[in-house]
Amino acid sequence: MSAVIDNPSHDDHEHHGPTKGIARWLFTTNHKDIGSMYLWFSFAMFLVGGCMALTIRAELFQPGLQLVEPEFFNQMTTMHGLIMVFGAVMPAFVGLANWMIPMMVGAPDMALPRMNNWSFWILPFAFGLLLSTLFMEGGAPNFGWTFYAPLSTTYAPDTVTYFIFGVHMMGISSIMGAINVIATILNMRAPGMTLMKMPLFVWTWLITAFLLIAVMPVLAGVVTMMLMDVHFGTSFFDAAGGGDPVLFQHIFWFFGHPEVYIMILPAFGVVSQIIPTFSRKPLFGYHSMVYAVASIAILSFIVWAHHMFTVGMPLAGELFFMYATMLIAVPTGVKVFNWITTMFRGSLTFEAPMLFSVAFVVLFTIGGFSGLMLAIAPSDFQYHDTYFVVAHFHYVLVPGAIFGIFAAVYYWLPKWCGRMYSEPLAKAHFWLSFIGMNLAFFPMHFLGLAGMPRRIPDYALQFADFNSISSVGAFIFGATQLLFLYLVIKAIRSGEPATDQVWEGAEGLEWTVSSPAPYHTFSTPPEVK
Amino acid sequence: MRSRLVKALSLLLSAIYAADVSAEYGLNMPRGVTDISHSVYDLHMTIFWICVAIGVVVFGVMFYSIFKHRKSKGAVASNFHENTTIEIIWTIVPVIILVVMAIPATKTLVEMYDTSDADVDIKITGYQWKWRYEYLGSGVDFFSNMSTPKEEIYNAQEKNENYLLEVDNELVVPVGKKIRFLITANDVIHSWWIPDFAVKKDAIPGFINESWTRINEPGVYRGQCTELCGKDHGFMPVVVRVVEQSEYDDWLAQKQEEAKAAAELAKLTFTLEEQMERGEKVYATNCAACHQPNGQGIPPAFPSLVGTEIATKLLDKHIEVVVDGVAGSAMQAYGGQLSEVDIAAVITYERNAWGNDTGDNVSAKDIVDYKNK
Numbered sequence: 001m002s003a004v005i006d007n008p009s010h011d012d013h014e015h016h017g018p019t020k021g022i023a024r025w026l027f028t029t030n031h032k033d034i035g036s037m038y039l040w041f042s043f044a045m046f047l048v049g050g051c052m053a054l055t056i057r058a059e060l061f062q063p064g065l066q067l068v069e070p071e072f073f074n075q076m077t078t079m080h081g082l083i084m085v086f087g088a089v090m091p092a093f094v095g096l097a098n099w100m101i102p103m104m105v106g107a108p109d110m111a112l113p114r115m116n117n118w119s120f121w122i123l124p125f126a127f128g129l130l131l132s133t134l135f136m137e138g139g140a141p142n143f144g145w146t147f148y149a150p151l152s153t154t155y156a157p158d159t160v161t162y163f164i165f166g167v168h169m170m171g172i173s174s175i176m177g178a179i180n181v182i183a184t185i186l187n188m189r190a191p192g193m194t195l196m197k198m199p200l201f202v203w204t205w206l207i208t209a210f211l212l213i214a215v216m217p218v219l220a221g222v223v224t225m226m227l228m229d230v231h232f233g234t235s236f237f238d239a240a241g242g243g244d245p246v247l248f249q250h251i252f253w254f255f256g257h258p259e260v261y262i263m264i265l266p267a268f269g270v271v272s273q274i275i276p277t278f279s280r281k282p283l284f285g286y287h288s289m290v291y292a293v294a295s296i297a298i299l300s301f302i303v304w305a306h307h308m309f310t311v312g313m314p315l316a317g318e319l320f321f322m323y324a325t326m327l328i329a330v331p332t333g334v335k336v337f338n339w340i341t342t343m344f345r346g347s348l349t350f351e352a353p354m355l356f357s358v359a360f361v362v363l364f365t366i367g368g369f370s371g372l373m374l375a376i377a378p379s380d381f382q383y384h385d386t387y388f389v390v391a392h393f394h395y396v397l398v399p400g401a402i403f404g405i406f407a408a409v410y411y412w413l414p415k416w417c418g419r420m421y422s423e424p425l426a427k428a429h430f431w432l433s434f435i436g437m438n439l440a441f442f443p444m445h446f447l448g449l450a451g452m453p454r455r456i457p458d459y460a461l462q463f464a465d466f467n468s469i470s471s472v473g474a475f476i477f478g479a480t481q482l483l484f485l486y487l488v489i490k491a492i493r494s495g496e497p498a499t500d501q502v503w504e505g506a507e508g509l510e511w512t513v514s515s516p517a518p519y520h521t522f523s524t525p526p527e528v529k
Numbered sequence: 530m531r532s533r534l535v536k537a538l539s540l541l542l543s544a545i546y547a548a549d550v551s552a553e554y555g556l557n558m559p560r561g562v563t564d565i566s567h568s569v570y571d572l573h574m575t576i577f578w579i580c581v582a583i584g585v586v587v588f589g590v591m592f593y594s595i596f597k598h599r600k601s602k603g604a605v606a607s608n609f610h611e612n613t614t615i616e617i618i619w620t621i622v623p624v625i626i627l628v629v630m631a632i633p634a635t636k637t638l639v640e641m642y643d644t645s646d647a648d649v650d651i652k653i654t655g656y657q658w659k660w661r662y663e664y665l666g667s668g669v670d671f672f673s674n675m676s677t678p679k680e681e682i683y684n685a686q687e688k689n690e691n692y693l694l695e696v697d698n699e700l701v702v703p704v705g706k707k708i709r710f711l712i713t714a715n716d717v718i719h720s721w722w723i724p725d726f727a728v729k730k731d732a733i734p735g736f737i738n739e740s741w742t743r744i745n746e747p748g749v750y751r752g753q754c755t756e757l758c759g760k761d762h763g764f765m766p767v768v769v770r771v772v773e774q775s776e777y778d779d780w781l782a783q784k785q786e787e788a789k790a791a792a793e794l795a796k797l798t799f800t801l802e803e804q805m806e807r808g809e810k811v812y813a814t815n816c817a818a819c820h821q822p823n824g825q826g827i828p829p830a831f832p833s834l835v836g837t838e839i840a841t842k843l844l845d846k847h848i849e850v851v852v853d854g855v856a857g858s859a860m861q862a863y864g865g866q867l868s869e870v871d872i873a874a875v876i877t878y879e880r881n882a883w884g885n886d887t888g889d890n891v892s893a894k895d896i897v898d899y900k901n902k
Contacts, residue, residue: 063688063692064682064688065682065684066684070760070761070762070763074760074762137829142760148717148757150716150734151718151759154716154717155716155759157830239733239735239736240734244735245718245733245734245735245736246736280600280606281606281610282608284610284611285610286610286611310720310729311738312730312731312739315642319635326627326631327627329623330623330627334616334619337619341615345598345606345609346604346606347598347604347606348595348598348600349601358595365584365587365588366584369580369584373576373580376630377634377638378565378568378569378572378634379572379573381569381641381729382573384720384729385729385755386755446555446556447555449556449558451559451752453753453763454757455757456753456762458682458763460693460694462555463555466555
């Protein structure tokens, strides 16, 4: 409102701060406030989803049923997946986008600030709806985060309806967030900030946003078809009524495969910011990085049925999806080679953001290797739906997406709150997470190859040892995240003051503003040369 | 320094090699007992070693930089950030590796898809939570349920060697013959898997998927359902006994005899005690997973049978529910799964157990009459 009034005391207006109390957070249109809310919300969901993971790991610590019944176990696997994907990883990246994209392209705020507020405030209601099902008669959704029909339609608990509306709301939130990111990047760059000068984090988010707009409606479509099957007597996925259960999987994975890139591309961007900073050397192959991300995004639309090699597709279909999937290794390889060449003959230091980024490159690559193995259709018949797959996608999501988020938080936290975190505590967080995570997920490769299916509450005796190790690792990893919470709060309250530059080798517009970043930045656009 | 690096590398490699040879300790994929499973294993090991080789090179360069190019060691950053030649090389080389990998993979896949000229055809149907095996053209048709007792699962008894991987009726097939599987499901999606055969195929309602195997060595091979199919997904193992042709023929003949004998039973009448005894067994195998051994069920998904209208009063409705199932729920139609004798016994059991005490004795003829109505 006041923006259109010609205010004589212009300076005061420029520097006015946030309103006080709860109203600041409810009605804010400030990209920094909204970014912070997204980040805190996603961390809360990370802990909730983590508790569910620990319930699963506690039950699997030993053979036999000890703590939970199979029905509740299935609810835990389902809710853990849904909450981590839609509640922890995706909102965390949207939070980073909110904080950093305007500051990196020299814009005063996001292009659509009111929509920005709305897209955040939908989320607590969506997850409130989803989590409330845990306390309802019949229990929470129990059909896996991939909710294959007809287990999720004809045979689902009544709470499936809450799940469907929750997913609709998350989808609306994501689409609005994506529109906002695209509008900001395409319209609000500072003079001189051409597309091919944009930082890679901005590039990866631009491409991610297009993926979101393309596939979230597909997810909305598939859950709406489920809703029709459950409540209105249609038979989209019910063979008894002439429907097709395999159709569900095609639609779901047409959303689901780009979705996995939605969760990893922004992490590619984060790492591409951090590695040059701590190597004190420009990013190697900027152009090929941009093209590689774009190729990965395009390829992600034509590989979906590699999740379905065992459904009985015709031979030609199997071959097509096998070749297309193998092709993704090429641009992904280019990215890894570029990161390593950036480090080569640099002047390296290993503060927490760099530690997480280096671990990202190594462990994500291991996840990529197992992905390449899974692409080989005949071998996939052996790997499919075993713990090998669980190991694979946790290797790309935990040290991939989650380590990317940790790296980003350590890297930009001093800019956000004007204070440094404690480096020794952060290093402890890194090493405990690193050890815990590998202990939890590496043995799963062996379990899967030896024949343990995923999503089972109890297992045959030959799987006992590796399951115990995995559970110990999971608890180490989980407990370590409380240390992260403590050290972030400690930094915000009483950390050492940070300089504006923060990191010696950091480059980019965000480092030209003071630390902490003022409530409004770049009200006058900077000039980029 | 160099010798230390070599030593560390060789140690790492020997650890990986050890992992390879100790397949029997459950670290690696089993090599299996069919030609296809051998091809799959070879593919798996080839791609694994390719990944290891790439990993050694890539991580080698990375760790070299991490140790050599540290600021603390006085490393000064160079400024190079582009080199078209090397970027083209590291795009082309992976493409060549992938093409080399795709050729044997395609060959194996084509073989796996050739289901022609089978010697034995077996239809496999997934149910919540058991498998049904029908030997097409021979009249042999039976269910295979997990036989691990609840006491072992709930840690009241010591777990046996084949814990969760044992069934009441194994699938029996002849060695060295091409066996074609026709795989489908009755309710939700299941997936039939034997690692040693490298056969995994989804069982999908409304679809009949095909797969085949030719097993080289007699023995007992175990696997599990590998598609989440509800509550007892972890408790529906697949067990296959592979025997010589002559033994297989004897077994098949014996199964055909049993089927005839079961049909004879329908003509007899039984006392309430006999019915209760038979019914309790049928209930334990087919009903207890959902309705629980004490009949209380797990409401609301799986209703209680104790003192309800249907279980104590409405006999016709009771028969209807058991024979035809309840549409849109987990209650299956048992009319095609159990014999009339077993259905009569289990209904009698349900009407007299847990204090229901109706005194009703339902006969096989009642079930036949209902079916003919």
